[in-house]
Amino acid sequence: MSARTDILPSPELLDFQLFDWLNIAGGEERETLSAILDTARRLAVDAFLPHYRQGDIEEPSLDVEGVRILPAIRTALARYAELGLFGMSFSEELGGLGLSFAASLAIHSNFAAANVSTAGYTMLTVANARLISTFGTPAQIERFALPEIEGRWFGTMCLSEPQAGSSLGDIRTKAVPDGEDELGARYRLTGNKMWISGGDQNASENIVHLVLAKIVAEDGSLPVGSKGISLFIVPKLLPDGTRNDIAVAGLNHKLGNRGTSNCLLNFGEGGGAVGWRVGMPGQGLPQMFMMMNEARISVGMGAASLAYRGYRQSLQYAQERSQGRPAGTKGGAPVAIIEHPDVRRMLLQQRVYAEGALAICLYCAHLLDQGGRDAEALLALLTPVAKSWPSEFGVIANDLAIQVHGGYGYTRDFDVEQLWRDNRLNPIHEGTTGIQALDLLSRKILHSDGRALSLLCARIVVTARRAETDSRLAVFASSLLDFWQEVEGVIEGLSGRGPEAFDDATLFLRAFGHGVIAWLWLDQAVTATALAQTAFRSSLLYACRYFFESELPQARCWLSIVARHSTLVRSMPDEAFA
Numbered sequence: 001m002s003a004r005t006d007i008l009p010s011p012e013l014l015d016f017q018l019f020d021w022l023n024i025a026g027g028e029e030r031e032t033l034s035a036i037l038d039t040a041r042r043l044a045v046d047a048f049l050p051h052y053r054q055g056d057i058e059e060p061s062l063d064v065e066g067v068r069i070l071p072a073i074r075t076a077l078a079r080y081a082e083l084g085l086f087g088m089s090f091s092e093e094l095g096g097l098g099l100s101f102a103a104s105l106a107i108h109s110n111f112a113a114a115n116v117s118t119a120g121y122t123m124l125t126v127a128n129a130r131l132i133s134t135f136g137t138p139a140q141i142e143r144f145a146l147p148e149i150e151g152r153w154f155g156t157m158c159l160s161e162p163q164a165g166s167s168l169g170d171i172r173t174k175a176v177p178d179g180e181d182e183l184g185a186r187y188r189l190t191g192n193k194m195w196i197s198g199g200d201q202n203a204s205e206n207i208v209h210l211v212l213a214k215i216v217a218e219d220g221s222l223p224v225g226s227k228g229i230s231l232f233i234v235p236k237l238l239p240d241g242t243r244n245d246i247a248v249a250g251l252n253h254k255l256g257n258r259g260t261s262n263c264l265l266n267f268g269e270g271g272g273a274v275g276w277r278v279g280m281p282g283q284g285l286p287q288m289f290m291m292m293n294e295a296r297i298s299v300g301m302g303a304a305s306l307a308y309r310g311y312r313q314s315l316q317y318a319q320e321r322s323q324g325r326p327a328g329t330k331g332g333a334p335v336a337i338i339e340h341p342d343v344r345r346m347l348l349q350q351r352v353y354a355e356g357a358l359a360i361c362l363y364c365a366h367l368l369d370q371g372g373r374d375a376e377a378l379l380a381l382l383t384p385v386a387k388s389w390p391s392e393f394g395v396i397a398n399d400l401a402i403q404v405h406g407g408y409g410y411t412r413d414f415d416v417e418q419l420w421r422d423n424r425l426n427p428i429h430e431g432t433t434g435i436q437a438l439d440l441l442s443r444k445i446l447h448s449d450g451r452a453l454s455l456l457c458a459r460i461v462v463t464a465r466r467a468e469t470d471s472r473l474a475v476f477a478s479s480l481l482d483f484w485q486e487v488e489g490v491i492e493g494l495s496g497r498g499p500e501a502f503d504d505a506t507l508f509l510r511a512f513g514h515g516v517i518a519w520l521w522l523d524q525a526v527t528a529t530a531l532a533q534t535a536f537r538s539s540l541l542y543a544c545r546y547f548f549e550s551e552l553p554q555a556r557c558w559l560s561i562v563a564r565h566s567t568l569v570r571s572m573p574d575e576a577f578a
């Protein structure tokens with residue numbers, strides 16, 4: 001395998017996580033899936049990886065015709081469509097390949113690691129087609145979702161506005177009823193949508209915008225808050241081939257992820273963009289949120305993939321770069337920097353973040369595939385973790401990858417600075433880390449019936465009991481149980497308190513996330529011990545040990561800060577910000 005292929009999530013790791021650990025398929029199905037993964041990986045290397053840097057330098061441009069993107073991105077996406085990969089997770093009736101979400105996500109990890117910006121168009125299109133195929137009418141599905149599943153049309157998600165990002169209840173885009181036709185209830189939309197990824201491009205025949213807007217009542221008033229938000233399909237080109245009333249008001253020039261165009265779109269400057277309502281009035285946000293689990297896990301997977309690639313690239317660099325001598329020795333030839341304990345720490349840290357992040361994303365994807373009451377409850381609890389933990393720790397991993405490269409890491413001669421810039425988006429979009437933390441602590445824990453948390457704790461106990469029977473893992477089993485007992489104690493202390501219970505929600509999410517990842521490392525280690533002795537297996541056990549000995553103790557400190565139930569930040573006067 002060439003050095004370049006070596007930077008994508010390794011087939012050995014994905015095979016282990018999907019088949020040995022999660023057991024998503026066996027026998028012939030496993031072989032078929034491995035073959036699809038292999039084909040996808042080759043496409044990622046041949047068509048997505050080569051323009052990684054070029055896509056960053058040659059940003060999308062805007063002229064009178066619209067937004068133009070790099071030709072190599074268009075070619076890569078056309079090849080992706082040829083293999084039917086836009087439809088990989090859709091049923092065969094919809095023209096898809098019928099793969100599970102876990103398998104599709106593992107396939108996606110290759111493309112995200114190779115070129116996250118180019119892969120961004122596929123992720124958005126799939127999320128869009130999923131929403132339409134779940135909530136749309138048969139006519140809407142046929143007209144809009146099927147061309148997306150084929151990869152001929154791409155999709156966007158138009159939620160944010162210049163003044164409304166985290167608080168979508170404050171959006172101002174309006175929809176005025178305009179009759180009914182074969183595609184359903186028709187409206188005219190006016191408003192501005194900010195930050196729209198893939199908002200315009202010249203790679204697909206048409207663009208299907210999914211737009212959140214408020215329906216104007218007969219008296220001209222707009223509903224207040226999030227309950228009055230509805231969802232609309234607003235295509236760039238109307239069914240008769242004419243252009244809809246949508247203007248690209250500008251492109252955003254971003255820190256990273258530059259290959260994915262990002263637009264300010266003005267709807268209805270010429271009187272009203274034509275849109276068709278999806279589902280019932282007022283159901284816009286609930287419909288969007290039902291699809292959010294998938295979108296959020298995919299964001300987590302993007303972050304994990306970038307972290308993984310940074311790890312592999314910095315590992316390679318550390319093996320090749322000579323500098324300094326071991327502490328306490330004088331003279332002699334310089335050693336490879338991987339010999340220095342501090343560099344080894346930075347590499348191990350990256351590895352446990354990247355592979356831990358892959359694990360939580362695949363675990364959640366598998367829960368989504370399994371369905372049923374327990375899996376759904378657990379998935380709801382773990383989704384904020386699957387979105388935020390890989391995003392937060394993926395950026396730290398990429399930061400460490402830069403550090404391993406020393407001064408060279410701070411230049412554009414190596415990919416690691418771009419990986420960091422690309423990854424820095426992930427704690428921001430699809431709900432910032434702060435918003436995910438509130439969701440976890442408020443809706444999913446303190447304001448819930450506690451069932452999901454009990455299910456999680458029960459699974460953690462099962463893993464610990466299995467680990468206790470292996471002398472190498474028993475000590476980790478007891479740290480894991482102790483840690484989760486502390487988490488439960490902190491939750492108990494927070495319940496019944498007022499709004500100040502949420503002041504340290506982000507720190508709580510961080511600690512809770514570490515506890516979840518520790519559990520998944522141990523659970524994988526338990527699986528690995530049952531397999532034949534291989535280099536992969538020993539390596540996994542070392543990584544598990546590193547997480548328990550170097551990472552989990554840090555999470556205990558974060559928990560102890562949350563446990564103080566301090567009102568420190570809330571009570572700080574304005575002078576503190578002088």
Ligand SMILES: Cc1cc2nc3c(=O)[nH]c(=O)nc-3n(C[C@H](O)[C@H](O)[C@H](O)COP(=O)(O)OP(=O)(O)OC[C@H]3O[C@@H](n4cnc5c(N)ncnc54)[C@H](O)[C@@H]3O)c2cc1C
Pocket residue numbers: 156157158159160162163164165166167194195196197198254257262425428429430431432433434435438
């Ligand atoms: C590159 C990029 C691509 C994007 N793509 C899309 C897209 O395709 N479609 C789309 O609709 N949107 C997209 N977005 C928008 C993205 O989802 C928003 O940027 C995000 O939701 C945050 O909103 P905001 O930028 O208005 O920040 P704000 O909501 O103003 O948040 C600013 C800060 O305040 C914090 N904050 C806000 N409210 C609270 C609260 N109640 N409690 C605690 N803290 C709070 C946030 O955590 C954050 O740290 C994209 C953004 C970027 C940068």
